[in-house]
Amino acid sequence: MNYSFLSAVAGVAVAAGLGATAASAATLDDVKAKGFVQCGVSTGLAGFSAPDDAGDWKGIDVDLCRGVAAAIFEDASAVKYSPLSAKERFTALQSGEIDVLSRNTTWTMSRDTELGLNFAGVNYYDGQGFMVRKSLGVNSALQLSGASVCVQTGTTTELNLTDYFKANNMTYNPVVFEKLEEVNAAYDSNRCDVYTTDQSGLYAIRLGLSAPDEHVVLPEVISKEPLGPVVRQGDDQWFNIVKWVHFAMINAEELGVTSENVDEMMDSENPNIQRLLGKEGTFGEAVGLKNDWAYQVIKNVGNYGEVFEANVGESTPLGIARGLNALWTNGGLQYAPPIR
Template sequence: MIADFLKTTALAAGLLWLSIPSAAAGPHIDALKQRGVLKCGTSEGTPGITMPDREGKWTGIYADLCRAIAAAVLGDASRVDFVPTTTVTRFTALQSGEIDVLSRTATVTLTREAQLGLRFAPIWFYDGQAIIVARKLGVTSAKQLSGATICVQQGSTSELNLSEYFRTNGMTFSPVTVATLDAVEDAFFSGRCDAYSNDSTPLIGMRLKAERPDDYVLLPERLSKEPTALAIRKGDEQFYDVVRWAVFALMEAEEMGVTSANAAELAAKGPPSVKRLLGSEPGLGKALGLDERWVARMIAAVGNYGEIFQRNLGKGSRIGLERGQNDLWTRGGQIYALPLR
């Protein structure tokens, strides 16, 4: 009787296993593959984030993330159509389907995710809002700016953050709200406002555009937390899974020591966890409805998270940032990939 029970249980388990469908591409990925190009919404041009170089090639940490997703899904990192958006048009462009992903410094907030129909990928870059002023003003702290006129970009969280910061400190300011990035930077450089507030990294990049960058200084205060991430529309969980785990794979590759230079060798001779990541041992690709080499293609195209950061924002770049919060958790940062297994 026990033997009959065990046979029945084994048969039921086998039928259950056969009944579980393998992952298949969702409607968005099917449409992407049919179109053959990923439409990636970018900024208007922010050094180190998303910006075309002199040859028109888009560069930056978010441009490289788009290339990685194209490599994973379409098999070719060059199959990206970069679509500039402003802080006013970016979410509408995503909601309407004009773009597939929004890949620029969009801060993850409750209201954006709950009310705008968005899904944010894992945090790609941690920043904070800052204020820049002309050095000739002699200002060394944001707390010296009561009564100042401050430029902010329309549609960003900067004005609300400024208002809360100034109210908290018993200060006042007059906002100068401008629609586009070029216009707000021109307003600041022309002296239309005393200061300009944005995330600190775009401000560093803007400072480099000045004829004499040393004439401008970032004040030390950080007015807010600005965790930024790539966003997609709600409605296709399979596409969201691919985007989410693509981000984690690039982070995990850095933690495992997998780089664009050694990935091919490690795929053949690395430990089991690395072989699984790179597709030499199957499983991860099938779970997402992709082929098993999806991570290997991303690494070959853009490198791991650390390579992307250093190339675009790190000490060897024009921006020259320390890793800080954007370092691996093993080195005191907040970059932490969930287990790829």
């Protein structure tokens, strides 16, 4: 009894001590030393981060990690993925288990300020919505009073849901699961009347249900859900790398540089393109990378528009329109500071 207690205490102490070494040190040096980027992704959300038939991870969140890898290693495949539940994700990042969390994570003030994390931009502007069975005959979220609602634990969704029902004087019964697949299964087996999560997620999840045509996503968007990559606080260099990889992809789309034409664009006379592709200036060196970092990102992964179209756009089964995620020049919100 005594001995097991003592050894347990010693174990806790050692574990706490080990945590110290993991979280410090420059992330870029660690990443270069081990030769790959450890990227936290979802456990499978089509279009954002999900393994395909061949077991390769695909999605716009995945492509951000691949972009970071391309900028560092000139090789977009130098990424290892850690599938994380909503509950596990922040701890995995805080403890140093992953280098960047790119997992449809909503940027909120408390997450930004209390968890020791930094959000490095917004790669998808989303909003929370509701999905129901068509047979319910519901066409507005305001008719949902009394419903059973399936929701994933540890998400902003869980709180927005409460706020929305409260604000509209409606009641509901939550059915809460930790893993996305469990929520999907519960909704599919009719345990709940309503499924709520980010609208992009609802479209992705609907594809995986046994009868996708029998479900409808309601028009109401009840929250702002800016989704973006997250890094640990206190390593500004790494924060800058992730942030600017994202910006480089948006700037590339704005300047018309694609993975197809990037080699021809090297000869462009446009000074904006020259700075982007590293022909002019030493922007890469300032963040510890080579000057052709953005060229590598675009060449290996593509610009933001290409990534969007390939993973969630109109030509994919998800068929999501650019909407808020169009460039600012097209009336959307995607806007990157200039490279100069």
